[in-house]
Amino acid sequence: MTKKRVIFIEPLGNKANVFDNYMKLPLVGPLYLGTILYNNGYDVKILNENIIGKQLDPYDLKADIFCLTALTVSANRAKVLAGQLKKLYPESKVLFGGIHASLLPDEFINLVDHVIVGEAEDIIIDIIEGKYTQKVINGTKCKDLDKLPLINYSLLDGFETIDIVPVMTSRGCPFDCNFCTVTKIFGKQFRMQSPERILAEIENAARQSKYKEFFFYDDNFSANKKRINKLCDLMIEKKLDITWFAQVRTDLAKDPDLIKKMVNAGLRWVQIGFESINDETLKAYHKSQTRKDIEDAIEILHYYGVNIHGMFMFGDDNDNTENIRNTVDFAIENNIDTVQFMILTPFPGTKIYETLDSEGRIFHKNWDFYNAMFVVFHTKQINPAKLIHETFSAYKKFYSIKRTLLESVLLCINIISNAFSWNFKNSKKYGIDTLFIRIAAKIIIQKYKNLPEEYVKYIEKIEKDFYLSK
Ligand code: B12
Ligand code: SF4
CATH class of the missing domain: 3.80.30.20 (tm_1862 like domain)
Structure with a gap:
């Protein structure tokens, strides 16, 4: 059986921020979720537009599941990407989680397959396996942070440049x-x-x-x-x-x-x-x-x-x-x-x-x-x-x-x-x-x-x- 391919995407906000050039740093959420999936046999990649240094071209992306994350400032860019990915790859699933999704889940409801509110380490495998049918999925707070996996940083494209x-x-x-x-x-x-x-x-x-x-x-x-x-x-x-x-x-x-x-x-x-x-x-x-x-x-x-x-x-x-x-x-x-x-x-x-x-x-x-x-x-x-x-x-x-x-x-x-x-x-x-x-x-x-x-x-x-x- 071929491994399911999962791509996490952290988009870059449309308006320049003093941090964008100076601190090219990833959110750790996708790193933890990506590591859990990788450790469970999935083919995982994490793409961060700020670290890559340009906007991603959706034509270059191929995955069974796309996982978008965004702060409020990058929500509009995430919306554009979600729309493009859904249109180009109707067979693939598009998920949206992270800070902005947790604050305003309804905003993305018609654009993606699932919106995830809150922390997702405990449920990510079930989500990817399609065990949830509802549009908005509530995450659970990770009770024991010592039980998280040790991060596999190599999943992040360009980690060596940080x-x-x-x-x-x-x-x-x-x-x-x-x-x-x-x-x-x-x-x-x-x-x-x-x-x-x-x-x-x-x-x-x-x-x-x-x-x-x-x-x-x-x-x-x-x-x-x-x-x-x-x-x-x-x-x-x-x-x-x-x-x-x-x-x-x-x-x-x-x-x-x-x-x-x-x-x-x-x-x-x-x-x-x-x-x-x-x-x-x-x-x-x-x-x-x-x-x-x-x-x-x-x-x-x-x-x-x-x-x-x-x-x-x-x-x-x-x-x-x-x-x-x-x-x-x-x-x-x-x-x-x-x-x-x-x-x-x-x-x-x-x-x-x-x-x-x-x-x-x-x-x-x-x-x-x-x-x-x-x-x-x-x-x-x-x-x-x-x-x-x-x-x-x-x-x-x-x-x-x-x-x-x-x-x-x-x-x-x-x-x-x-x-x-x-x-x-x-x-x-x-x-x-x-x-x-x-x-x-x-x-x-x-x-x-x-x-x-x-x-x-x-x-x-x-x-x-x-x-x-x-
Ligand atoms: C590190 C950090 C930075 C870094 C890197 C940020 C980056 N890459 O965007 C730096 C210093 C550069 C930075 C800058 C800024 N930051 Co900052 N930052 C943080 C901080 C402290 C940690 C981020 C993190 O890794 N969190 C921990 C992980 C575990 O959480 P997570 O990534 O959200 O992931 C979990 C869930 O959300 C969910 N999830 C996330 N994505 C997905 C996707 C899917 C598909 C699923 C299923 C689940 C899921 O599951 C994950 C695991 O449980 C947060 C505070 C915080 N506690 O989060 C503020 C925070 C994100 N920053 C914030 C802000 C405002 C900013 C700035 C605008 C201004 C500033 N503070 O000076 C700039 C903007 C930068 C930008 N991207 O344009 C706000 C965002 C508020 C908002 N509504 O957008 C936060 C929440 C702080 C706050 N006090 O409110 N920041
Ligand atoms: S609520 Fe906590 S994390 Fe947020 S600004 Fe105040 S002290 Fe900092």
Whole structure:
């Protein structure tokens, strides 16, 4: 009997995103599902348009089952592909799962054979075997993440070109930020792999990749401190030759001993959702974090030599021009290493979406623009066009040539001072990786400069119509 051929497709959103060129990373869902199917005798391929570097031509694809996945921003592209595949290959099945499908299953119902809501490791074989007849299939939350198979990364076309190795060791988040879709899809219960299992995941990935920089995709990697403590002990004991970065919350700063241990185990960068320096806004987001927590976290992480990628969001009802400008100054004064200034995006299924939608403030639902770079709703204190303009000015100021040049000089002094064992103040801060990222960010921002200009014109028109209709 010939093996059934299954192709997973992760499409790339139609509108450019700062990440697309800079971070060509796959979602791990298709990797887990693909590995389960492969281990059960299926012929599996995972295609990611961002990693491949171009849009897939459906004429080049042949499979018994096509499995599409998408974020909200790539949903439109997934729709196009679904339509093309169904038309070209009426004998093949087309499935659609992932974040957007889980949030809005009805949107795809007439385009594909099945829409899958939520996690699918426990049901993927039955789905592929055709054991479900209903259009929308509800997945089940994976109870024991240690029982997942070790990922076969070679199923992903172009894996060898990815210089950051993705690993995800937990699902769900006990917090309830009103803009976030994580709890909606993965739940509020924090489910996690054991330290021993994470070590096995790392060793498995390290065997398959020539790169040594790992990214723990976990939304809140250090949510369970005991687990990370033990993991770091194991990593240190094993003398793993890797460096890593992870997404954490500011509360990690409350445990300096743990930070120290994480650094010894290879931690180099943390990504933190600071969101805002305004306590009112943080409260409105239900972020359970204050400006003081942010300041403390920066101080202590820097003290231990950890680089910080700080993520901020603009567009809350409390936000205005002054706030945004103060945020850039805050980031510069506090020496945050790299930043992302995003625009608040009400993703369907989130509390903020429900509120803005019920107030009639969402001015379009073209998912192409739902990538945190565009304004899609009527903001309160600062109009959408101005918000875009201020966000890009914030980027320009943070990643200014002057600051990058100064950073280069400090880096040179740092290298020289290390060579002569001088005690150069704050020497850990001026690292070559920070400099590279700053330069890369500068180039990326330049590249996308025209994009918001085009969009500003578009929203100016929408705004005018909105106010005229009032
Ligand atoms: C890693 C990551 C990234 C990486 C890579 C992303 C990529 N390839 O798209 C980077 C850093 C580049 C990134 C960027 C962005 N991200 Co991001 N990211 C994540 C993160 C942390 C993990 C993704 C992951 O692997 N999940 C774990 C696996 C297990 O889940 P999964 O892939 O969805 O698969 C499971 C199910 O969904 C289902 N399934 C999935 N596909 C299919 C298909 C079929 C056929 C079936 C049956 C089942 C199925 O089964 C799988 C196994 O159970 C998620 C948060 C999260 N917890 O998911 C945010 C998340 C996906 N990101 C998000 C966002 C908003 C973004 C950005 C727009 C902005 C930003 N955060 O700065 C950009 C956009 C990038 C883009 N693609 O255009 C949002 C998406 C919200 C939405 N409605 O779209 C999320 C959910 C975070 C959040 N707080 O809400 N991101
Ligand atoms: S933003 Fe982070 S902390 Fe808040 S609910 Fe989402 S994953 Fe949890």
